[in-house]
Amino acid sequence: MTVLSEAGSALSHGGSRAIRRSPYPGWFFLPAALIYGVLFLAPTFASLYFSLTRWTLFNSTFIGLDNFAQFFREPFLVQGPVNTVLYAAVTSGLKVVLGMLLALLLTSAIMGRGYLRSVVFFPVLVSTVGVGITFTVLMHPTRGMINDTPALFGIKGPGWLVDPRLALFSVALVDVWKGVGPATVIYIAGIVAIPKDYYEAARIDGATKWQNFLYVTLPLSRPATATVIILSFIGGLRTFDLIWAMTRGGPGFASDTIASVIYKQYRAGFYGLSTAGNVVLFVLIGIWSCR
Amino acid sequence: MKSRPSIFLGIIAIPVSALVFLVPFAFIILTAFKNKQQATLLDFSWPDGFHLWNNIVEVVTTRNWMLLTAFINSTILTVASVTLPVIFAAMVGFVLARRKTRWNGLIEFLILAGLMIPPAVVPTIWLLQGIGLFGKLHGPVLIEVAYGLPFSIILYRAFIATIPRELDEAAIIDGARPFDVFFRIILPLLWPVTVTNIVVQSVGVFNDFTNPLYYLPGNANATVQLTLYNFQSQFNTSYNLLFTNILLITIPPLLVFLFFNRHIVAGMTAGAVKG
Secondary structure, eight states: OHHHHHHHHHHHTSOHHHHHTOSSOGGGGHHHHHHHIIIIIHHHHHHHHHTTEEEOSSOEEEOTTHHHHHHHHSHHHHHHHHHHHHHHHHHHHHHHHHHHHHHHHHHSOBTTHHHHHHHHHGGGGSOHHHHHHHHHHHTOTTTOHHHHHHHHTTOOOOOTTTSTTTHHHHHHHHHHHHHHHHHHHHHHHHHHTSOHHHHHHHHHTTOOHHHHIIIIIHHHTHHHHHHHHHHHHHHHHHOOHHHHHHTTTOSTTTTOOHHHHHHHHHHTTOHHHHHHHHHHHHHHHHHHHHO | OOOSOBHHHHHHHHHHHIIIIIHHHHHHHHHHHSOHHHHHTOOOOOOSSOOHHHHHHHHHHHHHHHHHHHHHHHHHHHHHHHHHHHHHHHHHHHHHHHOOOTTHHHHHHHHHHHHHSOOOHHHHHHHHHHTTOTTSSHHHHHHHHHHHHHHHHHHHHHHHTTSOTHHHHHHHHTTOOHHHIIIIIIHHHTHHHHHHHHHHHHHHHHTOOHHHHHHSOSGGGOOHHHHGGGGOOSSOOOHHHHHHHHHHHHHHHHHHHHHHHHHHHHHHHHHHOOO
């Protein structure tokens, strides 16, 4: 076989006819590269220029960094980046903790394991907007189910989505509710892959269950933790549909994220400003993934 | 470590999970059965009567059968934008897994970038207008293809790397052309990962709200996710119709979940180990 592949590479270094016969032709990249390049890469590069302009889609005037200055000067715009990072941090933190706990529970011998696994994973498949609307109703301050239950005991529940200090976190909680399934699945895969020898050695050393977790499971599921953090943090930074379905950035601008600001500015016709928001998000994700 | 299933934990976990995860769905279903007056109360109660059928008829016929149009649009969008990348991504994954060149690093970087970077919305709209695809179904199809390619390529590359190279070489010795090696030898072997890919992507596209919102304006082009705004207004929301609508558009992904649960989970973990 080596002889063949050497012969193959010798041939492909030969004339043009031989290159055409390479079993792994370069033109296989073409259809994907064309679609991806035109519809994803080109707009991404174009955004770098258009974010520096006042833009009507038909003509653009170069105005330097004015859009970015405006983005970080206007109080209702600067709320966006702050909320975005906060939202991503809260959701990914909760998904790590809850995903880990659920995975521990679901890899242990527990009654109804199959049912539990399905039920935790199930919300992933429901439309985000549907989930958002449902929870908006459930979180209704006076009539919603979530506040009705404590009301029976005379406790007044918080105004989940109408309290400006709480709105963003209420949406984040729903995000965790919907997204804890994939985190759990990733953790389950990570925990199942830990060789049993470690636990056996720990047992011989007389480790308690807690020590088992602290010194074996936790350090050895670090790759899973890294994956969950990366996926959910980036997902959190980009979130738009859930926030739009639940609060539309409100009350006021209390739960605006960059993605909702982009949409609002686009609807208002400030295309340059909207694109600048895109570039801010782009830079934020770039910084975060290069760290 | 091996012991009998813990009944104690199960007795706690099963009701708690039902409360947290199933009650919201029960609420959707119950509200879809109610009439307008009872639904407005927003409480978790048994419906006064069976109003589901009336609600369905009203939801489907609203705004000139908009939901029906939306289902057709969503189906076209989903089917078209999931089939194309199957072949295109498999081709890229194949060459990427087999041929080591100095371009591989760049290509892998671009794939990761596609997974992480949020698309630049307004420039994309500008581009679609430029090539005359804005507000038509073709544009979003190509866009969903472009956004879905990175994930599919990663899935395929990882799978093709496990197929022995000797297979290609045997085929070449037997006189297969490069084209045949891929389409007649490799592609049929990719069936399991293709199912995963189709299931994960189609649920994603069907449930996609953001891209149709930007790239498919107008009622004639609405997709199912956008119909949810028909019954929501600031002062007079018809909750029974709203939740009937949610119920109806949840059914297709639900069926997919029932039949392809395993593939979805496989896709989630495969997409995760991309590092």
